[in-house]
Amino acid sequence: MEKKNYIVAVDVGTSEVVVAVGSIADNGELHIEAVVAEPTTGMSAGMVDNSQSVGDALCRARDKAQELTGVAITDAYVSISGKFVRCARYTDHVFVMDSENRISRGDLKALSDRMHNVKASDGEIIMDLYPTTYKGDTGSEMPNPVGCYSKQLSSTYNFILCERMAKDRLMRVFLDAKIKIRNLYAGAAIVSRAVVNEDEMNDGVAVVDIGSGLTDVAVYYGGILRYIASIPLGGAAINSDIHIYDSLIPAKTIESLKCSYGSALVEETPDQLIEMRNRGRSIKPIQRLNLAAVIEARMTDIAEYVWNEIRESGYAKKLAAGIVLTGGGASLMNADKLFQKVTGQEVRVSCAEMGLSTEEQAKVASPSKTLAVALLLKGMEAGACPVGMLQGSAPVKPAVNQYEEKRSIQNSVQEVRPLEEEPLKPQSKTSVEVEPKNDEGGNEGDSWNGVTEDIPQTGNKTKGRLQKLLDKLKGSLDDAFRNPDEGADGDDDY
Numbered sequence: 001m002e003k004k005n006y007i008v009a010v011d012v013g014t015s016e017v018v019v020a021v022g023s024i025a026d027n028g029e030l031h032i033e034a035v036v037a038e039p040t041t042g043m044s045a046g047m048v049d050n051s052q053s054v055g056d057a058l059c060r061a062r063d064k065a066q067e068l069t070g071v072a073i074t075d076a077y078v079s080i081s082g083k084f085v086r087c088a089r090y091t092d093h094v095f096v097m098d099s100e101n102r103i104s105r106g107d108l109k110a111l112s113d114r115m116h117n118v119k120a121s122d123g124e125i126i127m128d129l130y131p132t133t134y135k136g137d138t139g140s141e142m143p144n145p146v147g148c149y150s151k152q153l154s155s156t157y158n159f160i161l162c163e164r165m166a167k168d169r170l171m172r173v174f175l176d177a178k179i180k181i182r183n184l185y186a187g188a189a190i191v192s193r194a195v196v197n198e199d200e201m202n203d204g205v206a207v208v209d210i211g212s213g214l215t216d217v218a219v220y221y222g223g224i225l226r227y228i229a230s231i232p233l234g235g236a237a238i239n240s241d242i243h244i245y246d247s248l249i250p251a252k253t254i255e256s257l258k259c260s261y262g263s264a265l266v267e268e269t270p271d272q273l274i275e276m277r278n279r280g281r282s283i284k285p286i287q288r289l290n291l292a293a294v295i296e297a298r299m300t301d302i303a304e305y306v307w308n309e310i311r312e313s314g315y316a317k318k319l320a321a322g323i324v325l326t327g328g329g330a331s332l333m334n335a336d337k338l339f340q341k342v343t344g345q346e347v348r349v350s351c352a353e354m355g356l357s358t359e360e361q362a363k364v365a366s367p368s369k370t371l372a373v374a375l376l377l378k379g380m381e382a383g384a385c386p387v388g389m390l391q392g393s394a395p396v397k398p399a400v401n402q403y404e405e406k407r408s409i410q411n412s413v414q415e416v417r418p419l420e421e422e423p424l425k426p427q428s429k430t431s432v433e434v435e436p437k438n439d440e441g442g443n444e445g446d447s448w449n450g451v452t453e454d455i456p457q458t459g460n461k462t463k464g465r466l467q468k469l470l471d472k473l474k475g476s477l478d479d480a481f482r483n484p485d486e487g488a489d490g491d492d493d494y
Contacts, residue, residue, distance in 0.1 A: 005384035006033070006069075008076040009375030010061075010179070011187070012054065012170065014043045014213025015236065019061040019076075020372035021069050024384065030355055030376055032363040034068040036061045045213045045232040046082025048169035055173045062177065072388035075180045077379040079371055080170055081187035081214050084163035087228045089132070090118060093154035103136075103145045107153050115157045125167060127186055128160040132224050143222075158225065160186050183382055187371055188216035188228040194352035194374040195326050198223060205321035206310050208339075209371060210302065210329030212236045217306055219313040227313030231305045235329040238262075238298045245294050248284050249276070259331070263292040264299045264338040299335065303342035310343070322346030328368035355380075 004023040007030070011018040017040055021033040038061040042053030062073050094110045096103055112131075120126050134142045136150030145153060167184065174181050192207040201220040209216040211234045219227040239254045249257065253276065263269040269292040276283040310316050310323075322345045325336055330349045340347040352364045352373035364373050379385065 006071060006387045007376045007379040008065075008073050008385045008387070009372050009379055010058065010076045010078045010174075011372045011375060012043065012048075012058070012078065012080070012173070013211055013371075014046060014234065016040060016212070017054065017057040017061050018369065018372045019058070019065045019073070020369070020376055021065050021071070021073070022376040022380075024380060029357055030360065030373075030380060032356075032360050032373070032376075034065045035364060035369055035372060036064045036068070037368075038064075043213065046080065046230065047084065047166055048173060051169065051173050051176065055176050058173060058177050058179070062179065066390055070390055072390050073179065073385075074388060075182050075385040076174075077375050077382065077385075078170070078174065078181050078184050079187040079190065079375055080162060080167065080184055081209075081211070081216050081230055082166060083214075083230050083232050084166040085127075085186045085188065085228070085230055086161050088159045088161060089156050090115070090159060091154060091156045092118075093152050095152050096150060101149050101151050103148050103150060103153055105146055108146065111153060111155055115155075118157075118159070120159075120161055123164055124161045125164050126159055127162050127184065128189065129157050130224075131155045132158050132226060158227075160189055160228065162186065182379070182385060185375065185378060186228060188218045188230060189225055190378050191216065191326065191371045191374045192218055192220065192225075192324075193377045194354050194356075194370050195324050195350040196220070196321070197354060200321035200324075203320035204315060204318040206306075206315075206319055206323045206345075208306050208323060208325050208330075209327040210234055210325060210335075211327050212329075215302055215306060215327075215329070217309045219310060219315050219319075221315050221318050226315055227309075229309040229312070231302065231309065233298075233302050233305065234327075235332075237302075238295055238329075238332075241294050241298050242291065245290070246284070246286055249286070250283075253283075257291070258295065261288055261291060262295050263288075263333045264296055265334040265341075266292045266296055268334045268337065295332070296338065299332070299338050300342060302329075303339045306339070307343045319345055322348065325349045326351070326367045326370040328366075330367040 007022045007024065009020045009022075011020070016037045018035065018037045020035045023031045023033055025031050038057040040054050040057035042048060042050030042055075042057070048054055066073055092111065092114050094107060094114065096107050097110075098104060098107075115129060115131075118126075118129075133156045134145040135154045136142055136145070136148060137152060138150075142148050170184075171181060188207075188209065191209045192201070192205075196205050196207060202223045204221040205219075207218045207220070209218075213232065213234050213236050215231040215234050217227075217229045217231065218225060235255075235258075238258060239251075242254050242258065243249065243251060257274070257276070261272075261274050266289060269289055272288040273285050274288050274291070275285050307316075310319070323339060323343060325339060325347060326349070329335065336347045336349050339345075349367065350370075351361070351367050352370045353361050355377050356364070356373070364370075
């Protein structure tokens with residue numbers, strides 16, 4: 001097998017587990033080797049509710065990815081999302097060490113050390129932290145503080161926090177699956193890597209990942225991640241609303257109905273009657289306009305929650321690059337137009353495209369795969385994952401002589417079978433024929449019901465012994481089946 005550097009990413013979503021495997025080409029580009037998704041019912045708004053169900057889905061997806069790539073997956077980069085993931089800002093300062101008040105890299109390190117000593121509140125862990133702004137004595141921002149003059153240097157750091165229980169539950173799933181988590185990332189913090197470029201991050205952009213049970217929001221400005229949030233609403237809520245509207249629609253049909261005929265805007269929907277069939281039987285038809293009305297109501301809720309989070313970040317008026325929608329929910333017809341109507345911002349829908357060639361983009365041309373690809377891109381920066389060779393994927397070449405000798409012994413043992421003797425069958429005296437049989441070695445053998453036994457005596461002696469045995473057997477049979485009148489008084493027990 002060609003030697004490659006592999007990256008493995010696992011996106012554990014509310015409705016499915018996605019395992020993506022990529023390799024790093026010689027030119028540094030990412031090649032998509034496999035993307036496998038398996039449904040799961042063990043997640044609720046990003047939290048593991050049933051570790052067995054999630055673990056089974058993870059193992060199925062991993063096994064399929066291994067079959068497609070021919071490598072054994074032992075390590076992976078993993079994402080986590082939910083309302084239990086949040087960001088918090090903390091500001092601190094240090095006094096500049098230089099006598100002339102000239103800021104050096106040592107001052108930045110001293111400030112960073114102070115920030116890394118900050119403790120999270122009880123029940124939370126710090127997943128990541130980074131500076132968002134630097135300020136001097138005047139209070140004005142300094143994009144590059146090294147070399148500037150100030151008596152003190154202050155900075156506001158953005159901390160990404162996660163509830164310990166949510167992280168521990170997810171790690172337990174991977175521990176049971178025997179997959180080592182190389183790093184755990186907040187999904188909202190990395191999904192933008194696959195859909196927006198540096199210029200858009202500098203100008204100001206909000207990336208909205210609409211999943212099944214969650215909608216993640218990330219706001220960038222000045223090339224820095226300023227804010228993240230998770231909203232516990234997604235495509236599953238729309239499906240639930242459709243089922244409430246018409247309970248006769250089978251649950252398994254709702255998703256395909258929504259994707260094929262659903263629309264986020266009633267005004268953009270044609271007036272049609274949708275005929276549905278399930279296993280050959282006809283289901284009550286549904287008006288496409290009514291379906292769109294149900295979807296629009298829920299999508300409007302999601303868009304309004306997203307816009308509230310963007311305004312909470314303080315950068316609602318600084319989104320020169322607008323809003324980018326991705327995730328499975330973004331593929332809904334007219335989703336971008338609805339978000340534009342609610343937010344007043346420029347909105348577009350995007351699949352994974354950054355860092356991928358045109359050929360590779362075609363492999364992941366679905367918004368639902370964006371986060372998995374973003375994880376692969378993040379993993380490329382962090383380092384390749386160790387992988388093993390699948391057992392049986394390559395011929396084994398042991399020492400020929402020892403192997404051939406061992407195989408010969410095993411074959412000979414398998415070919416020898418103990419000869420099973422058939423039970424003696426009652427036969428009359430006239431049907432039994434015993435004749436000596438001379439073999440090539442000069443020994444004589446007797447055949448009884450097909451079983452040959454070697455007998456060292458001569459033929460005459462053999463006849464004599466067998467004749468005595470037959471006479472004894474006949475006598476026993478005569479005694480057992482004698483006439484009741486012969487010496488029987490009728491009182492014997494039988």
